[in-house]
Structures are given as structure tokens and as C-alpha cells.
Amino acid sequence: MNPVISTNPATSAQRTLEITETSVEEVGLLSAAADAAADQLATRLLTWRSALLRRIADELEVDAEHLIATADDETALGVPRLTGELRRTAFQFRFFADVVDDGAFLDATIDHATDSPMGPLPDLRRLRVPLGAVGVFGSSNFPFAFSVPGGDTASALAAGCAVVVKAHPAHPATSAACFAAMRRAATACGAPEGTIGLVYGLEAGVALVEASPITAVGFTGSVAAGRALWERANARAVPIPFFGELGAANPLVITEHAARDRGAEIGAGLAGSMTLGAGQFCTKPGLLFVPRGRAGDDVVAAMIEALNALGSFTMLSSGIASHFRAGSATIESTSGVTTLVRSDVGDEASATAQLYEVDAAHFASSAGAALRQECFGPVAVVVRYESATQLRDALEHSEPALTFSIFAVDGDENASWLVDVGAVHAGRVIVNGFPTGVGVSWSMQHGGPWPSTTAPAATSVGANAIERWLRPVTYQSVPDDLLPPPLREANPWAIPRRVDSVVTPT
């Protein structure tokens, strides 16, 4: 097989790693090993599972310096950002350890035998059980938090599944280094061989989705790649759920009142949010709805000033830089579009911030369709609107998204309907804030309607991400000693349960 190559996007320097791309046969073996491991993992205590997750966090922190340097070499994201991302990644493992210890994710529910208007009902007890071996695809833009040690992996291990990860080609050495730290944790905790696996290469990724022991897939990446793999998942002899978080041109609305109140401040903040990580965030605000008139002009002027003050960005890879150039060229050449900020850079893997403007009526016309897709990188389109009616019409013509942000003032007459439109349009609605931070918490929903994800009822961040890797089973009239411990009458794991319709806290 081909050797795996690590590229430094800042210097274009390449080095050949002592790793080869994974063959289809090896993918099959790793998936089978994961399946065997999953059988054992499903029977381990919750306390064992949470200890494994905490140990992984610890081992990632032990290697922090090496991991961050390796990732910076491969992604050019910079040490401060990568330090924060690794902190988040370790926090995420500890958070899922808390979710496991909490036990509510098991959804344990007991109805003792009873009479009902339907007639006698037998003893019924339901529990969520882990799916088995699952596949996870690392993303390009978060070498830690959405990659080998990312939220998909953490939530799947929390669910009691074994995981085979496909390393993203933009950071293979980082993937290998993270995997080594995680394996150390798995070994230290006595996890079965096969609990975590890692594969490299495009062919291996397709083989992973198609491997018969794989029961579900988590994916973070582009619409094109995600859609293609989703189709493969559906075309299997046994189709499996494909949880693809694909990104979107996330709308952000500034009301007339907000623009008047603090237009310059919002504009400067926006320039920062849309260029965070060189705009390589799936939550980047890409469509900025700004009122016509002087207040809106202030927003735009502040953005232009802030963006022009920025230098060039090294993108994650020359491929992503090239996609960005093509995408922004499409925007620029769309009829009705004015260029506000743009400068060409010679370097293949570099990009500078770009800003375009279009009229809301034009955006809502068929000519505006090209502007409604995500363009990954430091670019946004300002959509200027004349009235609430025109704004609403333009919003109806934008695509569903991961996030929907609103800048408004207290008592703003447009705030209420904008929140409602946002809830229909996106998985997360933000007021007076930027969408680029995605907090790991019990309340987070990181997802959204098609085409921003392939599974709008799922989230890839937050406590509920664990639900993707579980399946409910009901036990009817099963004797106590044959029940899984969480469903036994004495509640030996002391988890919260709903018993005879009443939720009993522990």
C-alpha cells in the first residue's frame, strides 16, 4: 500500500510517515476486532467506562506538547488555538465520563405487570444498549476535537461501543500520535484489544462504511464527501445510520435597531468570527443579513476595516485553499454581487479574507442560488435588506443550517419572529453572539436540517451525542437474574429510572 504522507501547509514540506494506507482487508480485520471488543465492552460497568474516558483525557494531556507541535506542523492552526482545542478535547472526554456516571442516557424504564384498559400488561423493561462497532471519520479542521480523539469517538466509547477511526489525510501524524495516547489509556484500563482502531486512506474510508461489522458511522466534513458516504451506508446489504455533520452557509441577521445601537462593534466582531481558524469552521457565519442605510453601512465599514487589517491565512491544506479560491470566484462572478474585500495571494496554501455584498431581492432570486452554499474559508456574503418583509423572504431562500444568529436590541420588534425562523432553519439559534463557539454541555445541539446534516434529529456535540450509538431493547417478563443490571428490581447501578410512569431520581 501507499505510504502515508504528512504535509506542512505553511511550508509545503512533506515527509513520509512510517505508516501505510490501510488495505480493505485490514479494514475488515480491524472492524471484526472492534466487533469482538464491543461484545465485551457492552458488559463492563459504567464506572469502568467512565474511568477509561477520564484516563484517555489524562493521557492526551500527558502528551500535550508533542500533540500540539505535531498538529501545528500539519495544520498551521497555531499553538494557542491548538492548545485550547486539546483542552476542549480532554474536557469532552471528562464530560462524557460524567454523562456515563449519570446513567440517564440508558433511558431505563420499568413498567411492572398490571391491568390496563387494554387488558393485562406483562412486566416490561426497556434499556438502551450499545450498537457494537462503529466507524468515525476525522475532520480536516479540528485535528483533536472532531478527529481521532473527538466527540464522535468519545461519545461512542461512552455508549459502550468500539470505534474504528478513519484519519483525515490533512493530519496523519497527529492522528497517529493521538491514537498512541488513547491506546495507552485503553491498555492501562484493561480495555479489550480492538476497542479503538485507526485506518488511513480514501479506499479504507469507503471500506469502513461498507464493512459488515460496522453498525453506524459518525462523520464531520464536506457536503460532497459526506453525501457520497451516506449513499454507501444506505446501499449496504444492511444499511446503517450515517451521522454526517456537513456544514452550511450559516445565516446571521443584524436588525436595524442593533445596527444603529452598536453597528461598528458588531461589524468588528463579525470579522473576527468569520475568519476564526481561517474561516474553516462549519459554524462560520457565511450569510450576513444587514439593513440598507447608514446604520447597516456602519456594520459593513467596520467589517471592511477589520478584514483589511488581517494578514493572509495558511489554510489547512492546498486542496482546501484551492476549493476556497474556486468557491469565492463563484461568489464574485455571480451577477449582482459587489466585491467589498478581496486581495489575491500568490502562495498555493494561503488565503486572505474576502467579503462580498448582494441585494436581498437578488439573493432571493434564482440568480442568488450560488450564494446559498457553504464556502469553506475566510469569506462571507453581506445580504442587504430594505424591510422586514424583504429580510424574511431572503431568509426563506437560504438553506437550512447548523446555526442561525440574530443581533437585536431589547424589545426589538423583529426579534421574536427571527427566533422562530431560526428554530425552523437551524439546530442552534443564537442571540447577540457569534456561532463559531460550540460549547460541550448537556444543552448543546450541534446539528441541523438537511443539507447541513444527514441526520437532523442527532447532535455531534453535547451529552445527547451518545444517543447516536445506542438502540433500545425491551425485556418482557424476564426474570430478575437474567436482566441487565440497570433493569434489575434493586437498581444495583443506582441510575435514574422511570418506574410505573414516575421518574425516580437516584
Add this chain to the structure above:
Amino acid sequence: MNPVISTNPATSAQRTLEITETSVEEVGLLSAAADAAADQLATRLLTWRSALLRRIADELEVDAEHLIATADDETALGVPRLTGELRRTAFQFRFFADVVDDGAFLDATIDHATDSPMGPLPDLRRLRVPLGAVGVFGSSNFPFAFSVPGGDTASALAAGCAVVVKAHPAHPATSAACFAAMRRAATACGAPEGTIGLVYGLEAGVALVEASPITAVGFTGSVAAGRALWERANARAVPIPFFGELGAANPLVITEHAARDRGAEIGAGLAGSMTLGAGQFCTKPGLLFVPRGRAGDDVVAAMIEALNALGSFTMLSSGIASHFRAGSATIESTSGVTTLVRSDVGDEASATAQLYEVDAAHFASSAGAALRQECFGPVAVVVRYESATQLRDALEHSEPALTFSIFAVDGDENASWLVDVGAVHAGRVIVNGFPTGVGVSWSMQHGGPWPSTTAPAATSVGANAIERWLRPVTYQSVPDDLLPPPLREANPWAIPRRVDSVVTPT
């Protein structure tokens, strides 16, 4: 359009109803009306929603005599069974009213702004919101409980969605009569026009899955029809979740100890379970794993005796009867299969109980593949096994199913692993009971791994059925007065919520 025809399967008499098949254009209009209604439904109070569900139950009971007579005329299922089914159907609406009043299904979760190892986290609040307009396909075999007023409709209305139902062609007059009762309830409660719609005809069914306002589909029926519609749902410009409950050849295992202990009793019970409703249950035990030797012979002898004592059954339709004849002929002609009970009946829409036997080793061989599919109707295949090893191997070769039943004795050495295999293999594991009853309760899981359903994490019966019609949305830093009521600080709807990681009962 073609007029809709109602057929009495017992007499083959047909009558033309004053209804025509629904045109594609009408399906579009009804779906758009449902979409508009859903916007309003989403904002109604939970108490309004539960009152609507209870009123529907009441109105169905008001019309009970007429509904039961109409259904008996179209299905030949008999007044006692249909009386019980209508009672169950009304109970199901009242049960979902309780689920709505409980409020836990909203999964309301609040994290106040705080500092974390990731840095400051904003105020985050998550809620499940209704999907909008959904499509529901009525089944052939439950003219009430899994049809127009069935669990899919009840759970979707409970979720706050509007519903367009496709009537099953086996009972169009029953569908129309149920719909009339439900509309009366909707009108009495002031539900928006479009809350419930009904369409007829094959073409209308396909159009319903493809209609752009439809956001999800619930389906109960055959593997062939369900799979075809699932593909249509995935091929849409905006694919939608398709919750297909497709049925299976549900395994039932009798251990050696159980056969010795009460073989004759189990055999007689089995004959009743597999012929309940003429075997037209998706939970029918179709594969009966019985030990070789005298104890197992007693089970089989009791079955044969009980089955031979039964008369012929009128099937739901001549089409289903014809499928049954073809399916049982396939079983009979499979090499290694012995016929235990079989008699031919002349009548086109009739069938008699049939029982076949095969060796476990043969069942597990490639020749046994034809025996692993569901054959809808009063037929089962007895699989005789020599040892626990052979039993396990045969079970591994059966298809995933909705249910997995085990007859065992206290301290049975095979009970534990059989429960574990069952939990991997099916959505519900039953010990010392028959699978044909599906209780409506908080703990029910009516689903199972592919191919028994198209969405193994979902259930079509029980409280969790409501989850299929919901999608989470997170509100970030949204001012209290702009939040949906369930997320406001004061908890005006008094629902259970998780606040700052702690579940607070009401």
C-alpha cells in the same frame, strides 16, 4: 381518478365508495395544508394537545359500533378482536395524552452561563420541537391500532405535528369512518384545518413520501413496500426519515428443560399465538426452535393437534391470501423441509394453518435461507436442534427480528445466553410468553434491527414513539421573553427539566 372500492374478503363482495383515489395534486395541497397547520400546532399549549388526543379517543368510542361493523366487513377479523383493537386504539390516544402532559418528551435542558475548563460557556437551552407535517401509512392487519387512528398518528399529533395518512386499500371505508370521527374531535377542539388529512391510492402514497412539505414518514407493512418507499424517501431532494416497521420471522426458542417441564402446554399456546389474527401479526412467532427428542416431540405433537382442530381463516384480502399461498409453497418446497400440518382450501381469500419442520443444521446451511423470511399468515417452521451449540449456530443464521421469545425454566443453563442473543437480535426479548401482544406503555420497544425495521433506534409503539417526530433545537443566550415557554426560567409549563446537569422533577 378511480373510485375507491371496498371489498369484503369473507364474501368477495365489492362496493364502490363515494370516494376517489387522491390525485398527486391533491396530495400536494393536503401536505401544504398540513404544513400550515403544523406551524400553528407547534405553538399550542401541551394541555390543548392532550385534550385533542383525549377527544379523539372519545369520538372513536362514540362511533364504536359503526367502526367495528365497518372494519369487520372489510377485514373479517371478527367483532371480538376488533372490539379489543378499538379499545386499544382509544387507550393509545389517552396514553399519548399522558405522555404529552408529562412533558419529559420535550427533553428540556438548561445550562446557565458558566466558566468551564473550555473557557466561558454562554447560556444554552435545548428543546425538542415538532418536525412539521408528517406522512403515515396505515397497515393492512390492524385497521384501527396501526392505521388511520393508529400509534403513528397518535404519537405524531402528540409531538405537535400535523398528519396526512395514506389509507390502506384493504379497509378504505373503515379509514374514512375513523377519519370522520377524528375530524369531529379536531373541529371540536379548534384544531387548524389541515391537522389531519387522508389520501387513497398507490400513486397518492408515493406522492405523499415525495411531497416537499412532508418531513418524516411512519409506515407499517411489508418489507417490499416499505423498502421501496424508504428508497423514495432517501432519493428526495431533501431526504427525510422513514420509520418503517416491516416485520420479520420472529424466533421463539424452547429449551430442553422447558419442553420437558410443560411441552404440551407450550405447544398448544404456540398454536394459538401463531394463528392469532390468522397469523397476520408482524410479531407472529415464525421460527420455532424445538429440541430433538421426546420432550420436543411433545411440543410438536401438541401444536399439530391444536392446529388441526382449527378451521380455515378468512385472510385480510385475496392478495394477502395469495402471497401466503406462495410463501408457504416456497417453504414446503425447500429441501429438507417436512410438512407437519397442511390442508388446501378452495376459497381464494381463505387459508388454513400450516406447520413445517426442518433440521437446525439444514436451517443454518445456505439451503435454509428461504426459511428465514417472514411469511405473513398462519404458518410457522419448527427448527429441531440437537444441542446448545447447534441451536446457537442456527440462531446466528436467522434474520434480525422484532421479537425474540424464550421458553425456559428457573435456573435453566441456557436462559442467560439466549437473553443476550435475543437483545442483539431483536427489539424485544420475551421470557415464557408469546410475542403477539404489544403493550402500549412507557417501556415498550416495538422495532428491531434491519431488516425488521428501517430505523432500529426508533419504536412505533410506546411512549418513545413520539421521538420520531421531534428534532432538538438549542437556544443560545436567547432572552427569556423570546424563549419557547418550556425553556423560560420560571418553567411556566411546569415540565421536568435538566438544569445545570441536575434533573429537576416538577
